[in-house]
Amino acid sequence: MKFEDAVEFANSYINRTEFKPTYEEIMRHINCLMNDEPLPPYSGEKIKDDFRKLYADFFNHSTEFEYIRFIEAVSEIVFNWNDNVLHDPDINVYANSLKKLVAISMCTKNAILAMKESIEKFRRLKGWAPTTTDISLAYLDTLLKDK
DSSP states (O other): OOHHHHHHHHHHHGGGSTTHHHHHHHHHHHHHHHTTOOOOOOOHHHHHHHHHHHHHHHHHSTTOHHHHHHHHHHHHHHHHHHHHTTOOHHHHHHHHHHHHHHHHHHHHHHHHHHHHHHHHHHHHHHTTSOOHHHHHHHHHHHHHHHO
């Protein structure tokens, strides 16, 4: 997810989360960086605590697609913010690992959806196509008749 897309999606979802105060502080810092203004001091402990909550939320709400996308967006934003502002290696690990967990989760969900579609197609085909046993029996009968 690109940074601009992440900001746009996070802005549309942020009011539904507890992460809002931290997100607003991070966005203030990003705006200061963009306008070449001095940054207010900030401790990384609050963001670490919030990321621990996001981890728990990820595992508790992993079926909610919009929330997973929000976590992906926030991880991208925090990673970029940390890379430019705080330079905390723990936050980098949190952000990168959450992004990877989201990617794995999305791949798994896509594989499950593809399997469901395949199963449904096979169920529809099963109604008119002979089973392999029926084909094998017909083939054997033909062989026996030929001899």
